[in-house]
Amino acid sequence: MNILVTGGAGYIGSHVAKKLNNIGHHVVVYDNLVKGHREAVLTAKFVKGDLADKKLLNEVMQSEEIEAVVHLAAHSIVGESMEKPGKYFQNNLSNGLNLLEVMVSNNVAYLVFSSTAAVYGEPQEVPITEDHPTNPASTYGDSKLFFEKILERYQQIHGLKYVSLRYFNAAGADHSGEIGEAHSPETHLIPIVLQKALGIRDKLYIFGDDYPSRDGSCIRDYIHVEDLADAHILALDGLIDGMDSRIYNLGNGEGYSVKEVIETASALIGKEIEAEIGPRRAGDPAVLVASSQKIREELGWKPKYAALETIIETAWKWHKGGGFNGND
Ligand code: UDP
Numbered sequence: 001m002n003i004l005v006t007g008g009a010g011y012i013g014s015h016v017a018k019k020l021n022n023i024g025h026h027v028v029v030y031d032n033l034v035k036g037h038r039e040a041v042l043t044a045k046f047v048k049g050d051l052a053d054k055k056l057l058n059e060v061m062q063s064e065e066i067e068a069v070v071h072l073a074a075h076s077i078v079g080e081s082m083e084k085p086g087k088y089f090q091n092n093l094s095n096g097l098n099l100l101e102v103m104v105s106n107n108v109a110y111l112v113f114s115s116t117a118a119v120y121g122e123p124q125e126v127p128i129t130e131d132h133p134t135n136p137a138s139t140y141g142d143s144k145l146f147f148e149k150i151l152e153r154y155q156q157i158h159g160l161k162y163v164s165l166r167y168f169n170a171a172g173a174d175h176s177g178e179i180g181e182a183h184s185p186e187t188h189l190i191p192i193v194l195q196k197a198l199g200i201r202d203k204l205y206i207f208g209d210d211y212p213s214r215d216g217s218c219i220r221d222y223i224h225v226e227d228l229a230d231a232h233i234l235a236l237d238g239l240i241d242g243m244d245s246r247i248y249n250l251g252n253g254e255g256y257s258v259k260e261v262i263e264t265a266s267a268l269i270g271k272e273i274e275a276e277i278g279p280r281r282a283g284d285p286a287v288l289v290a291s292s293q294k295i296r297e298e299l300g301w302k303p304k305y306a307a308l309e310t311i312i313e314t315a316w317k318w319h320k321g322g323g324f325n326g327n328d
Contacts, residue, residue, distance in 0.1 A: 002026045003236075004066045006051060006099060007073030008044060009036025011181045012114065012170050015229040016070055017044045018179065023233065028064045030057070031073065037324045040179050051095035054102060061106045068110035068240070070232055071099060074143070077187060078118060078283060081140035092143035097150065104158045110239045111151070111162040112232050117221075117249070117288055119145040119166060126255075127291035130166070130247050137283050148247065155245050163235035163243075168221040168251030168290045170228050172311040173318035180318030181225075189258060190222070190312060193265045194319040197273045205278030206258050211286040217258035219287040221251035224305035224314070234299040248299075251290025252306045264308050268316065 003020055007013040008029030013036070020027045027044035030051075038046065045064070049056045051073055060066070074092045075081065081088040103111065118141030119134045136142045154160040171190045173180030181191050195201035209216035231250050239245075256264075259275075266273045295301045305311060 001067045001240075002028070002065050004028050004030055004061065004064070004069045005044065006030045006069065006071045007036065007114070009033060009038060009040045009046070010072060011183070012167070012225060012228060013070075013072040014040035014042070014179045015174055015225045016072065016232045018042055018174065019226075019229045019233055020070070026064070028060060028066065030060060035183070037182060039324050042178060051091070051098050054098045057098060057102045058106070061102055061108065066106070066108055068112075068236055069099065069103060069108060070112045070114075070236070071096070072114040074114065076116075076140060078138045078140050079187070081138050081143070082283070085139040088139045088143045092140075093146055093150070096147050100150065100154055100160070103160065104154070109159060109161055110236065111160060112235045112239075113147065113151060113162055113164045115144045115148060115164045115166045115247070116141065117166055117168045117251070117290065119148070122285045123288065126287050126289045127253060128249065128289065129291045130249055130294055151245070161239045162245045163239060164247045165231055165235060166247065166249045167228060168223055168249070168288060170225050171222040172224040172226070172305065172314040174226060175314055177317045177321050180315065180323060182323045189220075189261055190265075190315050191319065193262055193273055194316055196275075197265060197269050197271070198319060204262070204273065204275040206262070206275050207278055207284060208280035209259075209277045211280075213257055213286050215257050215259045218284055219255035219257050219289065221253065221255050221289045222261075222308060222311055223250060223252050224303060224311050227303040227305055230304070231295060231299070231301050234295075234301050238299055248295040249290040249292050250295065251292050252303055253290060253292055254306065255287060255289040256308050261308065261312070265312050265316070268309060268312055
């Protein structure tokens with residue numbers, strides 16, 4: 001199939017594009033490179049473009065005879081979304097709508113959407129299932145939830161078929177070491193821990209150790225980015241095979257604390273990674289763990305790299321190799 005991957009030069013998108021390519025699809029990555037990396041697009045065709053540019057989007061959709069879309073292009077920094085809500089609604093909603101309109105006018109009926117656990121907000125119970133109430137604590141979470149609502153209407157009115165994947169904590173890197181996580185600025189725990197281990201970051205803070213958790217630090221559900229990428233392929237296959245639209249959580253179902261991540265990385269690398277206790281980060285729930293029972297049962301998805309050691313090991317291989325820009 002001819003598949004458009006928006007945001008395919010980003011962390012998760014580049015892994016998705018690689019897998020789709022590997023199984024024989026013609027993949028076109030559409031990315032504005034504001035956060036993405038040109039080097040992350042390995043074998044897919046690359047178009048530098050913004051979702052705000054409806055004309056270009058339309059041209060690409062037509063010339064490449066696109067049949068399905070995996071939509072990952074979005075702003076995704078929770079903290080920033082609470083300072084610049086307009087930026088998040090503009091890009092994640094308004095520009096996302098351009099994509100849907102162009103899809104509809106070109107009769108492209110299949111969409112896999114990159115959503116987030118941030119739609120749930122502070123959990124009432126863990127593990128979190130898909131029918132847990134949604135109450136985002138950030139504009140970022142709002143923007144993804146509102147887009148899911150838009151998808152529901154497009155399905156009803158235009159017959160668009162979609163799967164929305166609510167990611168928990170994407171982590172790790174492709175086993176090849178060719179692509180991995182490279183955000184600038186980096187805000188995610190595992191890359192920060194590894195940058196500290198490499199000596200290219202001065203300080204590592206544990207954001208709060210007085211949470212109601214087993215060791216006082218926050219617990220998150222880290223899912224290997226290749227397992228995440230596999231889920232996109234299963235979702236797309238499901239839609240093409242006639243499955244109706246639906247929403248899935250994606251996590252390992254196993255939570256690890258910030259301290260456990262640091263200890264596991266230290267053991268793996270063979271040296272102590274020093275961390276200091278810092279204040280809590282605003283908006284961080286104590287525990288976020290997914291139930292991914294639904295996608296396991298319905299699509300047969302199963303994480304291959306569930307162990308925290310494996311997740312960190314692949315990330316370490318990537319970071320040690322220097323990343324795209326010398327670990328920026
Ligand atoms: N965290 C931390 N120190 C850091 C970065 C993150 O203690 O330098 C914590 C953060 O508070 C959260 C967990 O690590 O509890 C995972 O954070 P991350 O930003 O990687 O993902 P999030 O859960 O926000 O999506």
